[in-house]
Amino acid sequence: MQALQSIPNHIVCLADHEAEARRVLDDNAWAYFAGGAADELTLQANVQAWQRTQLLPRVLNALQGGHTQVQLLGRTLAHPVLLAPVAYQRMAHPDGELATALAAAAQGAGLVLSTQASTPLEHVAQAYQCMAGDPASDTPGPLWFQLYLQPERDVTLHLLSRAEAAGYQAIVLTVDAPVHGARDRERRAGFRLPPGIRAVNLPMHLPANPPATDTLPDSTSAFESVLQHAPTWADVRWLVQATRLPVLLKGILHPDDARQALDIGAAGVIVSNHGGRTLDTTLPTAHALPGVAQAVGTQMAVLADGGIRRGTDVFKALVLGAHAVLVGKPYIYGLAHAGAVGVAHTIRLLRDEFEIALALCGCATPAHIRPEHLFK
Numbered sequence: 001m002q003a004l005q006s007i008p009n010h011i012v013c014l015a016d017h018e019a020e021a022r023r024v025l026d027d028n029a030w031a032y033f034a035g036g037a038a039d040e041l042t043l044q045a046n047v048q049a050w051q052r053t054q055l056l057p058r059v060l061n062a063l064q065g066g067h068t069q070v071q072l073l074g075r076t077l078a079h080p081v082l083l084a085p086v087a088y089q090r091m092a093h094p095d096g097e098l099a100t101a102l103a104a105a106a107q108g109a110g111l112v113l114s115t116q117a118s119t120p121l122e123h124v125a126q127a128y129q130c131m132a133g134d135p136a137s138d139t140p141g142p143l144w145f146q147l148y149l150q151p152e153r154d155v156t157l158h159l160l161s162r163a164e165a166a167g168y169q170a171i172v173l174t175v176d177a178p179v180h181g182a183r184d185r186e187r188r189a190g191f192r193l194p195p196g197i198r199a200v201n202l203p204m205h206l207p208a209n210p211p212a213t214d215t216l217p218d219s220t221s222a223f224e225s226v227l228q229h230a231p232t233w234a235d236v237r238w239l240v241q242a243t244r245l246p247v248l249l250k251g252i253l254h255p256d257d258a259r260q261a262l263d264i265g266a267a268g269v270i271v272s273n274h275g276g277r278t279l280d281t282t283l284p285t286a287h288a289l290p291g292v293a294q295a296v297g298t299q300m301a302v303l304a305d306g307g308i309r310r311g312t313d314v315f316k317a318l319v320l321g322a323h324a325v326l327v328g329k330p331y332i333y334g335l336a337h338a339g340a341v342g343v344a345h346t347i348r349l350l351r352d353e354f355e356i357a358l359a360l361c362g363c364a365t366p367a368h369i370r371p372e373h374l375f376k
C-alpha cells in the first residue's frame with residue numbers, strides 16, 4: 001500500500017477518514033480496529049454521550065492572544081490531544097507505529113505507545129524524538145509508554161528499563177483489561193493476527209496479553225490461572241516504586257478508584273472504558289469524567305478517552321474536568337488509508353476544530369474554559 005502524499009479534498013472530518021479506512025482494510029483487520037465488546041453499546045454510547053452534551057457559548061469576549069496550549073504533568077503541550085495506545089498498528093498500514101510517531105511529533109501531539117506495539121519501542125521513540133527536535137523542550141506533547149503488567153516481574157522490569165532508556169517520559173498502566181473482552185465481532189470474523197505481525201516488545205514465548213477469550217482454555221481452573229495474574233492495587237504500589245517515571249492509571253471510571261490511585265502515588269488517571277472494547281454497557285466516559293475530575297482533578301493529571309470525534313468533544317471534555325484527551329480509532333483510520341499523512345491530518349482536523357470551538361464559545365485559551373460553557 002502506498003502512503004498518500006496529500007489528503008483528497010473530500011476528506012474534511014474524522015468520519016471521512018473512517019469511511020476511507022473501511023474501503024482499504026480487509027474484514028479481519030476491520031473487525032479488530034473498529035469493533036468493541038459484545039453488543040458494542042459502550043462503543044456507541046461513548047460517541048453519543050459527547051454528541052448529546054450541549055454547549056452554551058458566551059459571546060463578545062476578547063480573543064486576542066488566543067492559543068490551544070495546556071499544561072500537563074509540568075509540561076506545556078501545543079494542544080490537548082494525545083494519541084491513545086493502540087496495538088498492532090502494522091496491521092493497519094505497513095509503516096505502523098513509526099508513521100504514527102512521525103505524525104504525532106509533527107503535529108505536536110502526545111503519543112502513548114502500546115505494550116502490544118508491532119514495532120520495537122526504541123525505534124518508535126527515535127522516530128518521535130527525531131521529528132520533535134529537542135526531547136527536553138516543552139513542546140511537542142509527551143511520549144509515554146503503555147504497560148500491561150506481565151505475569152513475570154522480570155519481564156515487566158525489563159520493559160520498564162527499556163522504556164526509560166529510550167526516553168519515554170511516563171508509564172501508563174492499563175487497569176481495565178485483566179482479561180480480553182467478549183469481542184463478538186472479532187469472533188464472527190474469525191479474527192487472527194496476520195503472519196509477521198506480533199507484539200515485538202514482549203518475549204516470543206508469552207501469550208497475547210491480556211489473554212484473548214477465544215484462546216482461553218474451556219475449564220474453570222484454566223480461567224482461574226489467568227485470573228491469578230490479574231493485577232491488583234498491590235502491584236500498582238510495586239510499580240510506582242519500581243520506576244523513576246510518573247505512573248498514570250488508564251481505565252478508571254469510579255471516583256473512589258481515582259482517589260486510591262492518588263493515595264498510592266500515581267501521577268494521573270485516564271478516564272477510559274478502553275473504547276468499549278472490554279466490558280460492554282459501562283458508563284460512557286463523558287458521564288464518568290465529572291465524578292473523577294471532582295474527586296482528584298486538582299491533585300493529579302486527569303485525562304479522558306472514548307468516542308472523541310470532534311474538536312467540540314475535546315472542548316466538552318475540558319469543561320468536564322479533563323486536562324487533556326486521547327483518541328484511538330480515529331488516527332488508526334487515518335493511518336490505514338494514508339499512512340503518516342493520514343494520522344497527521346486527523347490530528348490537525350481535531351486541533352483546528354478545537355480552536356474554532358474555543359473561539360466560538362468565547363474562550364481565548366483552554367484556561368478560559370468554565371463549567372458554564374455546558375448546558376445543564
Ligand SMILES: Cc1cc2nc3c(=O)[nH]c(=O)nc-3n(C[C@H](O)[C@H](O)[C@H](O)COP(=O)(O)O)c2cc1C
Pocket residue numbers: 032033034046084085086087114115116146174250272273274275276277305306307308326327328329330
Ligand atoms: C484496535 C485498538 C487497540 C487497542 N489497544 C490498546 C492497547 O494495546 N492498550 C491499551 O491500553 N488500550 C488499547 N486500546 C484502547 C485505546 O487506548 C483507547 O482507550 C480507546 O481506543 C479510546 O476510544 P476511541 O477509540 O473511541 O478513541 C485499543 C483500542 C483500539 C481501537
